Amino acid sequence: MAELKLFNIEKEVKELKSSSATIEKELQNIIEKNMFEFFGVRFLQSEYRIDNGRMDSIGIDENNCPVIFEYKCHSNENVINQGLFYLNWLLEHKANFKLLVIEKLGIEEADEIDWSMPRVICIAGDFNKYDEEAIKQINRNVSLIRYKKYGRELLLFELLNTNTVAPLELEKDTQSNRQNDKTFLIQYENAPAKFKNIFDELKDYTLNLGDDVSENTLKLYMAFKKIKNFATMEIYQSNIRINFRLSPDKYRLSDNLRDIRNIGHWGCGDLQLIIKSESDVPLAKTLLKDAYEEN
Numbered sequence: 001m002a003e004l005k006l007f008n009i010e011k012e013v014k015e016l017k018s019s020s021a022t023i024e025k026e027l028q029n030i031i032e033k034n035m036f037e038f039f040g041v042r043f044l045q046s047e048y049r050i051d052n053g054r055m056d057s058i059g060i061d062e063n064n065c066p067v068i069f070e071y072k073c074h075s076n077e078n079v080i081n082q083g084l085f086y087l088n089w090l091l092e093h094k095a096n097f098k099l100l101v102i103e104k105l106g107i108e109e110a111d112e113i114d115w116s117m118p119r120v121i122c123i124a125g126d127f128n129k130y131d132e133e134a135i136k137q138i139n140r141n142v143s144l145i146r147y148k149k150y151g152r153e154l155l156l157f158e159l160l161n162t163n164t165v166a167p168l169e170l171e172k173d174t175q176s177n178r179q180n181d182k183t184f185l186i187q188y189e190n191a192p193a194k195f196k197n198i199f200d201e202l203k204d205y206t207l208n209l210g211d212d213v214s215e216n217t218l219k220l221y222m223a224f225k226k227i228k229n230f231a232t233m234e235i236y237q238s239n240i241r242i243n244f245r246l247s248p249d250k251y252r253l254s255d256n257l258r259d260i261r262n263i264g265h266w267g268c269g270d271l272q273l274i275i276k277s278e279s280d281v282p283l284a285k286t287l288l289k290d291a292y293e294e295n
Contacts, residue, residue: 004158006150018148018156024056024071027123027147030155031069032057038157039121040228040268041067044104050093055086058100062229062268063218064114066090066097072124080131083120084140090118116167117216123147127160135163145227159227164214183219184234191235198281199235202242205285206231209292221267224288230295231288232267239276242284243269244291251287256280 006016028046035043041059048055057069068086072079090097094115101110119141127144135142143162149155188196206224207213216223221234234241248259248271256274265272269291273284 004148004156006154006156016150016154018150028056028069028071031071031123035059035069038227039067040225042105044100048100050086050089050096052089053082053086058097060101060105060109060113061119063117063216063223064109064112065116065218066113066118068118068120070120070122072122072127079122079124080120080134080138080142080144083122083142084138087118087120087140091115114219116219117141117164119143121145123157132161135161138163139165141165143227157227159212162214164216167217167219184217184221188235191237194278195235195237195240195275198275198278199233199240201281202233202240202284202288206288206292209289213292223267226292226295228295229268230291231269234266239274242273242275242287243267244271244273244287245269245295246271246287246291257283 004018006018008014008016031038032043032046035041035057040062042061043057043059045058046056048058055068056071059067059069061067068083068090070079070083070086094113098110098113101113121143123145125148126146131144135144141162141164144160146158146160147156148158182190188199191199203215203222207215210226212226214225216225221232223229224231224233228245230245232243243260243265245268248261251257251271253259256276258272258274259270260272261270271287273280273287275281275284
Protein backbone atom coordinates (compact mmCIF):
# COMPACT_ATOMS: atom_id res chain seq x y z
CA MET A 1 0.00 0.00 0.00
CA ALA A 2 1.20 3.54 -0.70
CA GLU A 3 1.99 5.40 2.49
CA LEU A 4 0.05 8.56 3.29
CA LYS A 5 2.17 11.51 4.33
CA LEU A 6 0.80 14.34 6.46
CA PHE A 7 2.64 17.65 6.89
CA ASN A 8 2.27 20.62 9.20
CA ILE A 9 2.89 23.75 7.08
CA GLU A 10 1.90 26.47 9.56
CA LYS A 11 5.43 27.83 10.16
CA GLU A 12 7.79 25.39 8.55
CA VAL A 13 7.15 22.20 6.67
CA LYS A 14 7.31 19.30 9.09
CA GLU A 15 6.17 15.76 8.43
CA LEU A 16 3.94 14.20 11.05
CA LYS A 17 4.92 10.58 11.64
CA SER A 18 2.12 8.04 11.63
CA SER A 19 1.63 5.05 13.88
CA SER A 20 -0.92 2.36 14.61
CA ALA A 21 -2.74 1.97 17.91
CA THR A 22 -0.56 -0.01 20.27
CA ILE A 23 -3.35 -2.44 21.08
CA GLU A 24 -6.60 -3.32 19.34
CA LYS A 25 -8.67 -2.27 22.35
CA GLU A 26 -7.32 1.30 22.21
CA LEU A 27 -8.59 1.75 18.65
CA GLN A 28 -11.86 -0.01 19.46
CA ASN A 29 -12.57 2.28 22.42
CA ILE A 30 -11.96 5.42 20.35
CA ILE A 31 -14.28 4.24 17.58
CA GLU A 32 -17.05 3.06 19.90
CA LYS A 33 -17.13 6.40 21.71
CA ASN A 34 -17.32 8.32 18.42
CA MET A 35 -18.92 5.83 16.03
CA PHE A 36 -21.63 8.14 14.71
CA GLU A 37 -19.24 11.04 14.10
CA PHE A 38 -16.78 8.75 12.28
CA PHE A 39 -19.10 6.45 10.34
CA GLY A 40 -22.73 7.53 10.78
CA VAL A 41 -23.38 4.42 12.92
CA ARG A 42 -25.10 4.35 16.31
CA PHE A 43 -23.10 2.17 18.69
CA LEU A 44 -25.03 -0.69 20.32
CA GLN A 45 -22.60 -3.03 22.05
CA SER A 46 -18.96 -3.99 22.42
CA GLU A 47 -17.83 -7.63 22.32
CA TYR A 48 -21.30 -8.89 21.33
CA ARG A 49 -21.26 -12.58 22.20
CA ILE A 50 -22.66 -15.37 20.04
CA ASP A 51 -22.31 -19.14 20.29
CA ASN A 52 -19.03 -19.35 18.39
CA GLY A 53 -17.31 -16.08 19.19
CA ARG A 54 -17.90 -12.40 19.75
CA MET A 55 -18.16 -9.44 17.42
CA ASP A 56 -15.76 -6.59 18.22
CA SER A 57 -18.43 -3.87 17.88
CA ILE A 58 -21.98 -3.82 16.59
CA GLY A 59 -24.21 -0.89 15.65
CA ILE A 60 -27.01 0.34 13.41
CA ASP A 61 -26.33 2.90 10.70
CA GLU A 62 -28.19 6.01 9.57
CA ASN A 63 -30.14 3.84 7.11
CA ASN A 64 -31.24 1.60 10.01
CA CYS A 65 -29.13 -1.29 8.71
CA PRO A 66 -27.03 -3.53 11.02
CA VAL A 67 -23.27 -2.93 10.97
CA ILE A 68 -20.50 -5.16 12.36
CA PHE A 69 -17.03 -3.72 13.06
CA GLU A 70 -13.94 -5.92 13.15
CA TYR A 71 -10.48 -4.58 13.96
CA LYS A 72 -7.20 -5.99 12.67
CA CYS A 73 -3.93 -5.19 14.38
CA HIS A 74 -1.70 -7.95 12.98
CA SER A 75 -1.01 -8.72 9.33
CA ASN A 76 -1.76 -12.43 9.72
CA GLU A 77 -5.30 -11.90 11.04
CA ASN A 78 -8.09 -12.87 8.63
CA VAL A 79 -10.47 -10.18 9.76
CA ILE A 80 -12.58 -10.30 6.59
CA ASN A 81 -13.57 -13.96 6.99
CA GLN A 82 -14.23 -13.36 10.64
CA GLY A 83 -16.55 -10.45 9.86
CA LEU A 84 -18.38 -12.48 7.21
CA PHE A 85 -18.93 -15.33 9.66
CA TYR A 86 -20.54 -12.91 12.11
CA LEU A 87 -22.65 -11.28 9.39
CA ASN A 88 -24.02 -14.63 8.24
CA TRP A 89 -24.82 -15.49 11.85
CA LEU A 90 -26.66 -12.19 12.25
CA LEU A 91 -28.75 -12.79 9.12
CA GLU A 92 -29.84 -16.11 10.61
CA HIS A 93 -30.59 -14.59 14.04
CA LYS A 94 -32.43 -11.36 13.24
CA ALA A 95 -34.57 -11.63 16.36
CA ASN A 96 -31.43 -11.45 18.52
CA PHE A 97 -30.41 -8.20 16.86
CA LYS A 98 -33.89 -6.75 17.23
CA LEU A 99 -33.84 -7.53 20.96
CA LEU A 100 -30.50 -5.73 21.24
CA VAL A 101 -31.90 -2.65 19.48
CA ILE A 102 -34.99 -2.71 21.74
CA GLU A 103 -32.72 -2.84 24.79
CA LYS A 104 -30.46 0.00 23.64
CA LEU A 105 -32.71 2.26 21.56
CA GLY A 106 -36.32 1.23 22.16
CA ILE A 107 -39.10 -0.56 20.32
CA GLU A 108 -39.75 2.24 17.80
CA GLU A 109 -36.16 2.10 16.55
CA ALA A 110 -36.30 -1.72 16.46
CA ASP A 111 -39.37 -1.60 14.22
CA GLU A 112 -37.38 0.50 11.72
CA ILE A 113 -34.55 -2.02 11.22
CA ASP A 114 -33.75 -2.40 7.51
CA TRP A 115 -32.20 -5.75 6.59
CA SER A 116 -31.69 -4.87 2.93
CA MET A 117 -28.06 -3.68 3.34
CA PRO A 118 -26.35 -5.15 6.44
CA ARG A 119 -22.58 -4.76 6.27
CA VAL A 120 -19.17 -5.38 7.77
CA ILE A 121 -16.57 -2.65 8.29
CA CYS A 122 -13.04 -3.99 8.65
CA ILE A 123 -10.56 -1.52 10.16
CA ALA A 124 -6.80 -2.07 10.16
CA GLY A 125 -3.46 -0.34 10.07
CA ASP A 126 -3.15 -1.75 6.56
CA PHE A 127 -4.47 -4.39 4.18
CA ASN A 128 -2.73 -6.25 1.38
CA LYS A 129 -3.72 -6.52 -2.27
CA TYR A 130 -5.25 -9.93 -1.66
CA ASP A 131 -7.65 -8.47 0.92
CA GLU A 132 -8.88 -5.85 -1.55
CA GLU A 133 -9.34 -8.45 -4.27
CA ALA A 134 -11.03 -10.93 -1.94
CA ILE A 135 -13.98 -8.69 -1.07
CA LYS A 136 -14.80 -8.29 -4.78
CA GLN A 137 -15.56 -12.01 -4.89
CA ILE A 138 -17.89 -11.94 -1.89
CA ASN A 139 -21.65 -11.46 -2.18
CA ARG A 140 -21.77 -9.31 0.94
CA ASN A 141 -21.38 -5.62 1.78
CA VAL A 142 -17.86 -5.17 3.12
CA SER A 143 -15.71 -2.04 3.54
CA LEU A 144 -11.97 -1.94 4.19
CA ILE A 145 -10.80 1.12 6.10
CA ARG A 146 -7.18 1.88 6.92
CA TYR A 147 -6.38 4.03 9.93
CA LYS A 148 -3.31 5.99 10.97
CA LYS A 149 -2.60 7.92 14.15
CA TYR A 150 -0.51 11.09 14.03
CA GLY A 151 0.73 11.98 17.47
CA ARG A 152 -1.88 12.14 20.24
CA GLU A 153 -4.40 14.37 18.48
CA LEU A 154 -4.92 13.19 14.90
CA LEU A 155 -6.61 10.05 13.63
CA LEU A 156 -7.02 9.41 9.89
CA PHE A 157 -9.45 6.97 8.23
CA GLU A 158 -8.95 6.04 4.58
CA LEU A 159 -11.61 4.09 2.68
CA LEU A 160 -9.53 1.64 0.64
CA ASN A 161 -12.28 -0.41 -0.90
CA THR A 162 -15.96 -1.13 -0.51
CA ASN A 163 -18.02 -3.95 -1.95
CA THR A 164 -21.71 -3.17 -2.39
CA VAL A 165 -24.04 -5.93 -3.53
CA ALA A 166 -27.71 -6.06 -4.47
CA PRO A 167 -30.06 -5.38 -1.56
CA LEU A 168 -31.30 -8.34 0.42
CA GLU A 169 -35.01 -9.02 0.82
CA LEU A 170 -36.05 -6.11 -1.39
CA GLU A 171 -38.81 -7.34 -3.64
CA LYS A 172 -40.41 -5.18 -6.31
CA ASP A 173 -43.85 -6.62 -5.73
CA THR A 174 -43.96 -6.12 -1.97
CA GLN A 175 -44.45 -3.15 0.27
CA SER A 176 -42.31 -2.14 3.22
CA ASN A 177 -43.53 -2.75 6.73
CA ARG A 178 -43.20 0.94 7.53
CA GLN A 179 -46.59 2.62 7.35
CA ASN A 180 -47.43 0.65 4.18
CA ASP A 181 -45.08 2.84 2.13
CA LYS A 182 -44.13 1.53 -1.28
CA THR A 183 -40.54 0.49 -1.68
CA PHE A 184 -38.07 2.65 -3.57
CA LEU A 185 -38.01 0.17 -6.46
CA ILE A 186 -41.78 0.29 -6.81
CA GLN A 187 -41.76 4.10 -6.73
CA TYR A 188 -39.00 4.20 -9.35
CA GLU A 189 -40.75 1.67 -11.60
CA ASN A 190 -44.05 3.60 -11.49
CA ALA A 191 -42.59 7.11 -11.81
CA PRO A 192 -43.13 9.17 -14.99
CA ALA A 193 -40.40 8.89 -17.59
CA LYS A 194 -39.33 12.53 -17.11
CA PHE A 195 -38.55 11.92 -13.43
CA LYS A 196 -36.78 8.65 -14.16
CA ASN A 197 -34.56 10.49 -16.65
CA ILE A 198 -33.76 13.24 -14.14
CA PHE A 199 -33.10 10.69 -11.41
CA ASP A 200 -30.75 8.67 -13.62
CA GLU A 201 -28.89 11.82 -14.67
CA LEU A 202 -28.38 12.88 -11.04
CA LYS A 203 -27.41 9.37 -10.00
CA ASP A 204 -24.72 9.19 -12.69
CA TYR A 205 -23.49 12.67 -11.78
CA THR A 206 -23.18 11.73 -8.10
CA LEU A 207 -21.32 8.47 -8.76
CA ASN A 208 -18.84 10.37 -10.95
CA LEU A 209 -17.98 12.86 -8.21
CA GLY A 210 -15.20 10.52 -7.02
CA ASP A 211 -13.97 6.94 -6.86
CA ASP A 212 -14.93 6.83 -3.20
CA VAL A 213 -18.68 7.22 -3.89
CA SER A 214 -20.95 4.19 -3.66
CA GLU A 215 -24.72 3.80 -3.96
CA ASN A 216 -26.95 1.81 -1.62
CA THR A 217 -30.47 0.94 -2.75
CA LEU A 218 -32.54 0.69 0.42
CA LYS A 219 -36.21 -0.03 1.02
CA LEU A 220 -37.40 3.55 0.79
CA TYR A 221 -34.62 5.53 -0.88
CA MET A 222 -31.23 5.40 -2.57
CA ALA A 223 -28.26 6.54 -0.46
CA PHE A 224 -24.94 7.89 -1.74
CA LYS A 225 -22.00 7.60 0.59
CA LYS A 226 -18.28 7.73 1.07
CA ILE A 227 -17.65 6.42 4.57
CA LYS A 228 -21.11 7.68 5.56
CA ASN A 229 -24.09 9.08 3.66
CA PHE A 230 -23.80 12.53 2.11
CA ALA A 231 -27.08 12.46 0.13
CA THR A 232 -30.21 10.34 -0.24
CA MET A 233 -32.77 10.35 -3.08
CA GLU A 234 -36.46 9.43 -3.30
CA ILE A 235 -38.63 9.39 -6.42
CA TYR A 236 -42.40 9.87 -6.64
CA GLN A 237 -45.13 10.49 -9.20
CA SER A 238 -44.90 14.27 -8.89
CA ASN A 239 -41.31 14.98 -7.79
CA ILE A 240 -37.87 13.78 -6.74
CA ARG A 241 -36.64 14.55 -3.22
CA ILE A 242 -32.96 14.77 -2.35
CA ASN A 243 -31.72 15.14 1.21
CA PHE A 244 -28.22 16.53 1.70
CA ARG A 245 -25.88 16.32 4.68
CA LEU A 246 -25.52 20.11 4.59
CA SER A 247 -26.45 22.93 6.95
CA PRO A 248 -29.60 24.78 5.80
CA ASP A 249 -28.17 27.93 7.39
CA LYS A 250 -25.66 28.23 4.53
CA TYR A 251 -28.27 28.41 1.76
CA ARG A 252 -31.11 30.65 0.63
CA LEU A 253 -34.22 28.59 1.27
CA SER A 254 -37.32 28.54 -0.93
CA ASP A 255 -40.47 26.53 -1.52
CA ASN A 256 -38.48 23.66 -2.99
CA LEU A 257 -35.27 24.03 -0.91
CA ARG A 258 -36.27 23.28 2.68
CA ASP A 259 -34.84 23.08 6.17
CA ILE A 260 -36.00 19.65 7.39
CA ARG A 261 -34.32 19.61 10.79
CA ASN A 262 -37.73 19.64 12.47
CA ILE A 263 -39.61 17.68 9.81
CA GLY A 264 -39.85 13.91 9.82
CA HIS A 265 -38.05 12.41 6.83
CA TRP A 266 -36.17 9.38 5.58
CA GLY A 267 -32.50 9.41 4.75
CA CYS A 268 -29.70 11.65 5.92
CA GLY A 269 -29.25 15.37 6.19
CA ASP A 270 -31.02 18.56 7.19
CA LEU A 271 -31.44 20.17 3.75
CA GLN A 272 -33.97 18.93 1.19
CA LEU A 273 -34.47 19.85 -2.46
CA ILE A 274 -37.78 18.99 -4.11
CA ILE A 275 -37.25 18.61 -7.86
CA LYS A 276 -40.32 19.22 -10.01
CA SER A 277 -38.74 19.93 -13.39
CA GLU A 278 -35.51 19.86 -15.38
CA SER A 279 -34.85 23.48 -14.31
CA ASP A 280 -34.04 22.23 -10.77
CA VAL A 281 -31.21 19.95 -11.95
CA PRO A 282 -28.36 22.54 -11.92
CA LEU A 283 -29.11 23.40 -8.27
CA ALA A 284 -29.29 19.70 -7.42
CA LYS A 285 -25.84 19.12 -8.93
CA THR A 286 -24.37 22.07 -7.04
CA LEU A 287 -25.74 20.76 -3.75
CA LEU A 288 -24.61 17.21 -4.47
CA LYS A 289 -21.09 18.46 -5.09
CA ASP A 290 -21.16 20.56 -1.91
CA ALA A 291 -22.36 17.58 0.14
CA TYR A 292 -19.68 15.34 -1.37
CA GLU A 293 -16.89 17.80 -0.65
CA GLU A 294 -18.05 18.64 2.90
CA ASN A 295 -18.36 15.02 3.97
